[in-house]
Amino acid sequence: MTTNQLAIGYDQTKVVTNLQFELLEGDFIALVGANGAGKSTLLNSLIGILPTVSGELSWEFDPHHNHNPMTYVGFSPQSQLMDWYTTVYDNVMLGPLLAGFTKKTAQQKSEEALKLLDIYQLRNNPVDHLSGGQQQRVQIAREIARDPDIYLLDEPTTGLDIETAESLFTFLNQKAKEGRIVLTSSHDLTLLDKYSDKILFIDEGKQQFFGTITDFIADSNLNLREKYLKEREVK
Numbered sequence: 001m002t003t004n005q006l007a008i009g010y011d012q013t014k015v016v017t018n019l020q021f022e023l024l025e026g027d028f029i030a031l032v033g034a035n036g037a038g039k040s041t042l043l044n045s046l047i048g049i050l051p052t053v054s055g056e057l058s059w060e061f062d063p064h065h066n067h068n069p070m071t072y073v074g075f076s077p078q079s080q081l082m083d084w085y086t087t088v089y090d091n092v093m094l095g096p097l098l099a100g101f102t103k104k105t106a107q108q109k110s111e112e113a114l115k116l117l118d119i120y121q122l123r124n125n126p127v128d129h130l131s132g133g134q135q136q137r138v139q140i141a142r143e144i145a146r147d148p149d150i151y152l153l154d155e156p157t158t159g160l161d162i163e164t165a166e167s168l169f170t171f172l173n174q175k176a177k178e179g180r181i182v183l184t185s186s187h188d189l190t191l192l193d194k195y196s197d198k199i200l201f202i203d204e205g206k207q208q209f210f211g212t213i214t215d216f217i218a219d220s221n222l223n224l225r226e227k228y229l230k231e232r233e234v235k
């Protein structure tokens, strides 16, 4: 996926301009910015929920890839989108079933995802009886069970305990190493610093940086958190 002078927002109100970045196989990109910077707006625009305002956004898929297009992208928005009248297990199964996997494969992928997010023991519970953090896990598990090529995750670690957040990011890091693409927003810079390799930093209505985390912090000895705070002060 590439963007060229992309601007995103609502109707004609631009929230972020100057977006110039790409998503390549193997990328694990941290989407970073303060509250209200436009991270959710960007993810919603990339997936097509929101129309873009101006500039270019283009996706390129391997034409020889014979997957159902539903498998390409696993998207977990910030607010929970789920089938409220069924169980944890049925919600997670929806991901791989809609992606076109057979029932047997879908069951296997769902069980793996339920275990990764540590909610296997809750599989028979109705989702509307769960806490917000548990619902967040169900939603991420559903997208992981879909086995997508691209993971677009909006604040996936909100509501997760540190152990589950570490397991999730270790898993995503491994997927990126296998050639998948991960773009995730989070306010947990320590976790992003540890697992992601590129940063897309948006602030003050603009893309401020896109590149490797190593390059981002190169001109100082500051860690990602310090460097991010320093950049914000300068603006």
Ligand SMILES: Nc1ncnc2c1ncn2[C@@H]1O[C@H](COP(=O)(O)OP(=O)(O)OP(=O)(O)O)[C@@H](O)[C@H]1O
Pocket: 010, 015, 033, 034, 035, 036, 037, 038, 039, 040, 041, 042, 078
């Ligand atoms: N539906 C909407 N209509 C108009 N403006 C909106 C809408 N949703 C969000 N905004 C505005 O767009 C801007 C970016 O919001 P967005 O939710 O993308 O930020 P964010 O970086 O994801 O923030 P956070 O870290 O708090 O989740 C904010 O100024 C917000 O008020």
